[in-house]
Amino acid sequence: MALTPSPLDPAAASRRFTVKAGDPFVHEIGRGQYVRIVDLEGNQAVDTLFYNADNYADRYSAQDTIRTQGNIYLTAGSQLISTEGNVLLTIVADTCGRHDTLGGACAAESNMVRYDIGKRYMHACRNTFLKGAIAWEHGPRGERLDKCDLTSNINFFMNVPVTPEGRLTFEDGISEPGKYVELRSEMKTLMVISNCPQLNNPCNGYNPTPVEILIWDADVL
Amino acid sequence: MEASTLWKETIPGAGTWSHILKRGTALRLMDTEGGANVGAYFLNAALPAERFNLPDTLKAQHTAKLTRGHVLMSDMGRILCSITEDSLGWHDPLSGCSNAALVAKKYGQADYQEHRNAWHQNAYDGFLIELAKYGLGSRDLQATVNFFSKVSVSQDGALKYAEAHSPAGSFVELRAELDTLVILNTCQHPLDPSPVYAPKPVELVVSRVPPPADDDYCFTYRPENGRAWLLTQRYLL
Numbered sequence: 001m002a003l004t005p006s007p008l009d010p011a012a013a014s015r016r017f018t019v020k021a022g023d024p025f026v027h028e029i030g031r032g033q034y035v036r037i038v039d040l041e042g043n044q045a046v047d048t049l050f051y052n053a054d055n056y057a058d059r060y061s062a063q064d065t066i067r068t069q070g071n072i073y074l075t076a077g078s079q080l081i082s083t084e085g086n087v088l089l090t091i092v093a094d095t096c097g098r099h100d101t102l103g104g105a106c107a108a109e110s111n112m113v114r115y116d117i118g119k120r121y122m123h124a125c126r127n128t129f130l131k132g133a134i135a136w137e138h139g140p141r142g143e144r145l146d147k148c149d150l151t152s153n154i155n156f157f158m159n160v161p162v163t164p165e166g167r168l169t170f171e172d173g174i175s176e177p178g179k180y181v182e183l184r185s186e187m188k189t190l191m192v193i194s195n196c197p198q199l200n201n202p203c204n205g206y207n208p209t210p211v212e213i214l215i216w217d218a219d220v221l
Numbered sequence: 222m223e224a225s226t227l228w229k230e231t232i233p234g235a236g237t238w239s240h241i242l243k244r245g246t247a248l249r250l251m252d253t254e255g256g257a258n259v260g261a262y263f264l265n266a267a268l269p270a271e272r273f274n275l276p277d278t279l280k281a282q283h284t285a286k287l288t289r290g291h292v293l294m295s296d297m298g299r300i301l302c303s304i305t306e307d308s309l310g311w312h313d314p315l316s317g318c319s320n321a322a323l324v325a326k327k328y329g330q331a332d333y334q335e336h337r338n339a340w341h342q343n344a345y346d347g348f349l350i351e352l353a354k355y356g357l358g359s360r361d362l363q364a365t366v367n368f369f370s371k372v373s374v375s376q377d378g379a380l381k382y383a384e385a386h387s388p389a390g391s392f393v394e395l396r397a398e399l400d401t402l403v404i405l406n407t408c409q410h411p412l413d414p415s416p417v418y419a420p421k422p423v424e425l426v427v428s429r430v431p432p433p434a435d436d437d438y439c440f441t442y443r444p445e446n447g448r449a450w451l452l453t454q455r456y457l458l
Contacts, residue, residue, distance in 0.1 A: 102315070162378070
């Protein structure tokens with residue numbers, strides 16, 4: 001896998017946030033701004049959704065994205081396509097090499113199906129997404145996010161290979177401490193993250209850890 | 222109780238169809254001419270905020286294709302419909318649906334004013350119009366599946382559309398495990414490389430079917446399916 005480092009200097013970032021495992025993070029990204037997600041301790045899945053910040057119904061579409069680029073994996077050069085055909089963001093740097101579009105988010109309900117009915121009360125991404133959505137009150141016309149806005153997400157740093165025979169598996173991560181992915185926002189977008197708390201499969205190496213979010217302004221380069 | 226046909230009908234090419242498929246009934250799709258594509262989306266008719274969830278369906282069954290034995294899961298861990306019969310072995314859950322820009326780019330513009338019912342339609346608009354009839358909108362439309370089409374994934378992640386995948390007479394059957402709003406659209410697959418606008422018809426048969434047993438092939442296909450069936454049964458109590 002080809003890796004593409006970024007020329008941007010963390011010291012020049014305009015904002016820096018640490019997002020603990022199990023927490024949501026919701027933030028608007030201006031047109032032209034750069035956002036970097038750093039896997040601080042390695043093998044962390046970062047479940048992420050993007051929206052047109054002026055119209056939340058126009059949102060990241062996994063199927064439109066993978067069909068447009070003809071490939072299920074995301075890496076540098078990938079454009080994230082919305083339901084209305086807009087390019088929301090472009091991945092401009094990637095030191096991990098592959099990110100997942102198919103695995104979606106863990107949920108109390110899907111954990112019951114996948115592992116055991118008794119897993120209902122383990123923390124899960126869709127509860128985190130809902131917590132972040134419910135708390136967000138900054139829509140362009142005062143609109144808020146709710147369950148209907150939570151669609152198939154990107155899993156940054158997660159490894160979900162598909163075989164030519166059509167088998168899909170969750171594998172050990174290919175990320176390591178300090179690996180990052182960086183995107184340029186092609187329009188004003190809203191980023192909604194659940195830093196995955198999953199303990200039942202290797203998507204986080206069975207050890208969910210914090211990630212760092214860095215944002216650079218459009219004129220940094 | 223034997224299966225008994227309730228009615229048959231044909232969706233013409235580029236048509237959109239919807240129906241609340243009741244528990245205890247099944248829907249058979251037949252590609253009568255060969256080369257059909259049927260985009261499909263599913264919601265819990267009684268609770269439309271619960272809808273088909275593609276990632277949950279794929280990861281629970283460790284699959285990137287759909288065939289007999291697979292079930293279509295909602296975001297609430299329940300089974301909307303089970304795939305009880307399939308002559309093809311591979312239906313595409315990855316590629317999504319065509320939209321106005323894709324159809325115009327591939328086939329050119331053809332409006333209703335000039336072309337009447339041969340106008341160029343697209344699946345995304347078809348889905349949105351049909352959803353609106355139930356008071357639902359674009360936020361309610363998530364990932365769709367494509368019956369009768371095959372798109373495989375190579376080792377490097379590249380999508381590969383299989384040409385001439387579905388011969389005439391191919392069929393797939395869905396059994397509703399809870400009352401499911403089914404929306405179908407027969408526009409061409411968005412990765413169909415043919416430059417000719419020629420969407421194919423499909424025949425539908427809706428039947429009354431016996432209630433499934435706990436050892437049904439679909440519920441024992443994987444242990445995950447059995448747990449989803451348990452959650453579905455609890456919902457129905």
